[in-house]
Amino acid sequence: xxxxxxxxxxxxxxxxxxxxxLRRREPLPIHLHRRRIYIVPTGFGxxxxxxxxxxxxxxxxxxxxxxxxxxxxxxxxxxxxMLVAFRVLNGLTIGGLRAGTARAGEPxxxxxxxxxxxxxxxxxxxxxxRREFVFTVPAGGKTTVEFDLPTAFRGWLPLPRMRLxxxxxxxxxxxxxxxxxxxxxxxxxxxxxxxPKPFEPEGDAxxxxxxxxxxxxxxxxxxxxxxxxxxxxxxxxxHHGLLVKDLEQPAPQEDWRLDWDGMHGLDDESxxxxxxxxxxxxxxxxxxWSLRLPDGYFxxxxxxxxxxxxxxxxxxxx
Amino acid sequence: xxxxxxxxxxxxxxxxxxxxxxxxxxxxxFMVLVHALHxxxxxxxxxxxxxVSRWWQRRRGGANAPAWxxxxxxxxxxxxxxxxxxxxxxxxxxxxxxxxxxxLKLLESEHRRDARVGIAFxxxxxxxxxxFDQGLVASIVVCLGIVxxxxxxxxxxxxxxxxxxxxxxxxxxxWALMAAVPLSLFAFLFVPRLSSPLWGTPDSGQTTTGLSxxxxxxxxxxxxxxxxxxxxxxxxxxxxxxASRYFRAYTMQVFDGNGWxxxxxxxxxxxxxxxxxxxxxxxxxxxxxxxxxxPMLDLATMAPPGTALRADRTVAADRRIDEVLSFSxxxxxxxxxxxxxxxxxxxxxxxxxxxxxxxxxRLAASWAESSHGDGGAIVRSALALFHDxxxxxxxxxxxxxxxxxxxxxxxxxxxxxxxxxAFTFLMRAAGVPARVVTxxxxxxxxxxxxxxxVRHSDAHxxxxxWLQGRGWVRVDPTSxxxxxxxxxxxxxxxxxxxxxxxLLDMAWLRDLxxxxxxxxxxxxxxxxxxxxxxxxxxLQPFGVPHAEVTDLALVFAIGCALLVAVAxxxxxxxxxxxxxxxxxxxxxxxxxxxxxxxxxxxxGPKHFLARAARALPLHRNALERLSGLYLAARYxxxxxxxxxxxEFGRAVKxxxxxRVVK
Numbered sequence: 001x002x003x004x005x006x007x008x009x010x011x012x013x014x015x016x017x018x019x020x021x022l023r024r025r026e027p028l029p030i031h032l033h034r035r036r037i038y039i040v041p042t043g044f045g046x047x048x049x050x051x052x053x054x055x056x057x058x059x060x061x062x063x064x065x066x067x068x069x070x071x072x073x074x075x076x077x078x079x080x081x082m083l084v085a086f087r088v089l090n091g092l093t094i095g096g097l098r099a100g101t102a103r104a105g106e107p108x109x110x111x112x113x114x115x116x117x118x119x120x121x122x123x124x125x126x127x128x129x130r131r132e133f134v135f136t137v138p139a140g141g142k143t144t145v146e147f148d149l150p151t152a153f154r155g156w157l158p159l160p161r162m163r164l165x166x167x168x169x170x171x172x173x174x175x176x177x178x179x180x181x182x183x184x185x186x187x188x189x190x191x192x193x194x195x196p197k198p199f200e201p202e203g204d205a206x207x208x209x210x211x212x213x214x215x216x217x218x219x220x221x222x223x224x225x226x227x228x229x230x231x232x233x234x235x236x237x238x239h240h241g242l243l244v245k246d247l248e249q250p251a252p253q254e255d256w257r258l259d260w261d262g263m264h265g266l267d268d269e270s271x272x273x274x275x276x277x278x279x280x281x282x283x284x285x286x287x288x289w290s291l292r293l294p295d296g297y298f299x300x301x302x303x304x305x306x307x308x309x310x311x312x313x314x315x316x317x318x
Numbered sequence: 319x320x321x322x323x324x325x326x327x328x329x330x331x332x333x334x335x336x337x338x339x340x341x342x343x344x345x346x347x348f349m350v351l352v353h354a355l356h357x358x359x360x361x362x363x364x365x366x367x368x369x370v371s372r373w374w375q376r377r378r379g380g381a382n383a384p385a386w387x388x389x390x391x392x393x394x395x396x397x398x399x400x401x402x403x404x405x406x407x408x409x410x411x412x413x414x415x416x417x418x419x420x421x422l423k424l425l426e427s428e429h430r431r432d433a434r435v436g437i438a439f440x441x442x443x444x445x446x447x448x449x450f451d452q453g454l455v456a457s458i459v460v461c462l463g464i465v466x467x468x469x470x471x472x473x474x475x476x477x478x479x480x481x482x483x484x485x486x487x488x489x490x491x492x493w494a495l496m497a498a499v500p501l502s503l504f505a506f507l508f509v510p511r512l513s514s515p516l517w518g519t520p521d522s523g524q525t526t527t528g529l530s531x532x533x534x535x536x537x538x539x540x541x542x543x544x545x546x547x548x549x550x551x552x553x554x555x556x557x558x559x560x561a562s563r564y565f566r567a568y569t570m571q572v573f574d575g576n577g578w579x580x581x582x583x584x585x586x587x588x589x590x591x592x593x594x595x596x597x598x599x600x601x602x603x604x605x606x607x608x609x610x611x612x613p614m615l616d617l618a619t620m621a622p623p624g625t626a627l628r629a630d631r632t633v634a635a636d637r638r639i640d641e642v643l644s645f646s647x648x649x650x651x652x653x654x655x656x657x658x659x660x661x662x663x664x665x666x667x668x669x670x671x672x673x674x675x676x677x678x679x680r681l682a683a684s685w686a687e688s689s690h691g692d693g694g695a696i697v698r699s700a701l702a703l704f705h706d707x708x709x710x711x712x713x714x715x716x717x718x719x720x721x722x723x724x725x726x727x728x729x730x731x732x733x734x735x736x737x738x739x740a741f742t743f744l745m746r747a748a749g750v751p752a753r754v755v756t757x758x759x760x761x762x763x764x765x766x767x768x769x770x771x772v773r774h775s776d777a778h779x780x781x782x783x784w785l786q787g788r789g790w791v792r793v794d795p796t797s798x799x800x801x802x803x804x805x806x807x808x809x810x811x812x813x814x815x816x817x818x819x820x821l822l823d824m825a826w827l828r829d830l831x832x833x834x835x836x837x838x839x840x841x842x843x844x845x846x847x848x849x850x851x852x853x854x855x856x857l858q859p860f861g862v863p864h865a866e867v868t869d870l871a872l873v874f875a876i877g878c879a880l881l882v883a884v885a886x887x888x889x890x891x892x893x894x895x896x897x898x899x900x901x902x903x904x905x906x907x908x909x910x911x912x913x914x915x916x917x918x919x920x921x922g923p924k925h926f927l928a929r930a931a932r933a934l935p936l937h938r939n940a941l942e943r944l945s946g947l948y949l950a951a952r953y954x955x956x957x958x959x960x961x962x963x964x965e966f967g968r969a970v971k972x973x974x975x976x977r978v979v980k
Contacts, residue, residue: 029919034890044434051438055445061515063641065506065846066452067445070461072505074441076498077468083889084494090889123475136477169490170471171434 022161025182029095032164037089037177039082045172048078078172085175088121088166092137096144097159099185101308103276107148108157108185114164115142127163154189154272154315158182188311191277192270198256198278218246255300256282256289272314279314283307293317333428334474336377341470341487342433343373346421348463349440352447352456353417356410358402365421372424383425391422413446430474437467454841465491501881508874510867511850529567529611529756533779534577538735538756542712544774545831547605548758549613550839551770554599558615558651560760564792565613565772567757569630569782573746575671576721578739578754580630587629592789593657594619594650603644603843610634613757613772615649616792622647630753631655642847655790659751667751667784675722675743682747693750693785700744701798704737710800737795738779751784755792767836899951899958902967906944910934913975923948937975944969 013022023036041049052075059067096113114124114137121137126145135143151157165176219232222242232243258278263271275291282289283302290300291310298310334342347369354362368391372383395418396406403411420443423436444463448456468491529541549565557563570578597619604612612625612633621627622645625635635643656663670679682696689695707730714732718724722743725736738754745752759778761770780794857865857873865873907917907926915930927945931938947969951962 044438048438051442055442056509057516059445059448060509060512061517062449063511063515063849064448064452065848066457066460067448068509069457069502069506069845070445070448070464072502072509073461073495073498074464076501076505077464077494079501080494080498080885083885087889123477134477168475169494170468171430171475172471 023178023180025158025180028097028181028183029093030179030181032089032092032094032177034086034090037086037175039086039173039175042167042172042174045078048172052078078170081170082173082175084169085166085173087119088124088168089164089175089177091118092116092121092124092164093142094164094179094181096142097181097183101186101188101311102151103188104151104154104190107150108187109146110149110159110185111144111146113142113144116140121166123166123168125165125167127165129160149185151185151187154187156184156316157187158184186312186315188315189272189276189317191280192273193277195274195277198258199262219243220246254287256287257292257300258282258289259292260294261292268317272317276311276314279307279310332430334430334433337476337487338430338433338470338473339376339427340373341466341473342427342436343369343424345437345440345463345466345470346424348466349443349447350417350421352444352460352463353413356450357414357417361398361402361414361418364398365418368421369424382428388422388425391425392419395419395422409449413443413449416443416446433470433474437470440467452846454838457841457845464495468494497885501878504877504881505874507848507853507856508870508877510870511848511853513850529607529609529613529758529777531568531611532577532579533568533570533735533739533754533756538733538777538779539712541774541777542733546774547771547835547838548607548774548776549602549604549772550842551615551761551772552601552768553770554601557763557770558598560763561797562616562651563760563770564616564755564778564780564794565758566616566618566632566755567611567613568755569632570754570756571666572669573671573674573739573743575674578742581666587663589627590629590631590656590790591658592617592619592631592650592653592655594653596652597648597650599646599648601644601646603642603839603847604639605842606641606643607639610636610638612639612643614647617650617653617655619648619650642842644843644847654788656784657787657789659784664751664784667753668746668749670743670746675720675726675747677723678726678740678743679747681726682744685744686748691749693783696745696748696750697783697785697793700741701793701795704741704795705798708732708737708799710796734796735779737799738781741793741795742781745781745783753782755780755782759794762832764832764836764839766833767839769839771832771835771839897958898960898963899948899966902963902970903948906970906973909970909973909975923952934975937973940969940973944973 052071055067055071055074059065059071093115094112095115096111098111100109102108112126114126114135116137116139118139120139124135124137124143126133126135126147128147129149131147133145133147135145137143149157149160159181162179162181163176164179165174167174219235220243222231222244226244230245230247232245236242256278258275260271260275263274266274279289279291281287286302288300288302289306289310291298291313293313296313298306298313347366350357350362350365350369357365395415399411399415399418400406402414405411406415416439420436420439423432423439427433427436441464444460444467447460450456465488469487472491473487568580571581572579594617598615600615602615612622612635614633618627618631618633621633624637624643625633625645628634685696685699689699709731710733711731712733714736715729717729722740725732725740726744735756742752742754756777756779758772758776759780760776761772763770778796780792780796782790782792784790853870854865855863857869862869903923910916910930913934915926915933917926921929924945927941927948931941931945934941944966947962947966951958951966954962
């Protein structure tokens, strides 16, 4: 039964966008105002209205004025709660979307800021992909909602439609507004789980080239000729002589020259996932790598920036 | 696909938080309390115990009560209600069952849905408490019951309701209720009342609280100790003196040797002819008696709407008085009732049961002989007898088998009904047509609010004798024994004999009660007595003498629209952030937006105004000046100095941008 309702709603949203108040994509930040906040009674609200009707007819029938007054008071208070629900959403600002990195198939972590200039907003609910997040927005501040978004494919993942709504204060009315920000999250390609190592050319010219390590191994006495920036100045101040940070030289590793065309007999997606695995392995083992793609070349380097640049290029391969 | 969907849907509803459950318990407790007055005491105690134990059990982390506990409890409740009332239908058993079920519902309230259902029906149960008593205090208490109910709903929505302060829960609800008062008052005034009920009014099954249509010695005592108000009367002119405030309810013709009752024959005849002189206008509101009798100030000249005059010129309502009945009437203070007596009526009013009161008959016969049939003289001798040898007390000795003789010659003490009964007997025995009249006499004159409060304890019995040429004449034998009863009222009469409740004797308490009654009177007249008739007159000040349902609906709609507009204004009003300089800047932005240049969210004032200057070359100088002024005022100081704000404002006002033609 709920499945049928959902399907009906989905159909209505597809065919009757203006009736379902579905909004086109729009840039962040989104400012909620009265033209885009809608209110309907909830199921409980409808039930309560029926009950109020019964109470009204009963008190009129028995000409019991005290009961009529009670009914009127209850009715007016609950009807007024509609405006309170509206005021929860009115003036909210939704902005500041931040996305983590994720690979296709893994959930991507997102955070969204919901801010209010005046008034504390109680029990604001955010529906994303059938999950609901409840939070309170402090007056003059903002609340950050963090949520995971499932991913399936590499490339740009458009942010799904979100619904900001509230049933505050009595749960009898629901005020809501659709958010459809024109933002997308980049999803990196999925790395294959098993596969061969990249081709390493024998007799690399770079082999044995001394490289400055960057991991602290030990401290030792200063010897003339040590570079000045390796002196541990703060420690030396508490010591008689100068101390020098002896930096370990990691075992020399081959640089990987990763090439799109170096693989034969593979389709594009397999190439991408293999390259992604190689780049991951290279980063994890501290190697340097270069990446050659049909439409670009990333020179030999290492570090996070290089990694993200390469992965982005892979993610956005057509 | 369906499997996946189901697995998403199975997200169980969160359990009620401790705070929500506390609130729910509080609401239910309040509801039981409101109903406690008419529930049997053991049921109240049992329900309270169930409430407390469930609350404690859930505090300790307990879950729903199992079915083997719930079902027997429901059965037990059903059995208890049926044993107590004999049925499940009707006002008392129905409400007892409903309240019990609601409390038992708490046993299985674990989720939000249960709490919502419980609260909705608790609201209904609160209302049903008003069917029993719609007095001022009861109404206020019941209305207070809304507060925990709405607060419970509120905690259901709260993100993190486990706060320590209870005030945080109740104050917003109180504010919401306060804000709802104007609309609810408006609705109360203009919701069209039904002139006749859609279905039968509840069979109260309550015993009649007012006068009974039978008078036997001792029967009236219950009534005379009942201090609740019977009716309230306002007079158009000066109120009549206490001694002539007789409200007739019943006349009783038939005496069976023990008690008096109205004759059945009298109901079939048309109202007796009466000639009367000046009349006094007054307005009465009668408390519900669940009976049809309408006490009228002596003597009723015509029947108010919805009532009918009976043959003896007492008045009966067409329907039982189940709610406050208000009407205006005219009373004749001097009159001649039934100047010529029909033979049948004369016979009825001379009839005496065989064998009762032989000594009394002999005494009466001696009076008749000595006065040669002059009714007035007979009356005088009887009153003289009472005055000389009898005493007034609310606690007389019990009477023997022959009540009349026993009273007249043995105990010689009693109160109004003894005197009226014996007097009427004597009159009949002496050949003077006579009957007993019951009703109210006296009452408390409230000087501040200028109305007469008649309590049930003001119930009184007297006699009417028929005298040639004068018709029926009221004779109050009690006044011969104890004039204070008639001149000062029941309380004064009882005071000297210690028969009344000690507490009620305290003058200040009585005073307080009388003052409090002013409020009750106001409530009864203004709120409870506000019926279809009064509603029709609601628009009289606006020139609509008789408001129809459509008029009322129209006014109701207009008023609701106005109130909703006010509320919408409140809801939509948003104070703008910032100081005076910001306000001017807002205005400038509005003007420029109209001219086609609107500020982007990521644009600072300098860039925005520069862009505007490029887009509107006509105003380039002015906009550049504005930009300079704004930057100087905003960033040149910690606080923008007033004079530069004024200058900026003037420059904004001078700007009249015209839409750029693209």
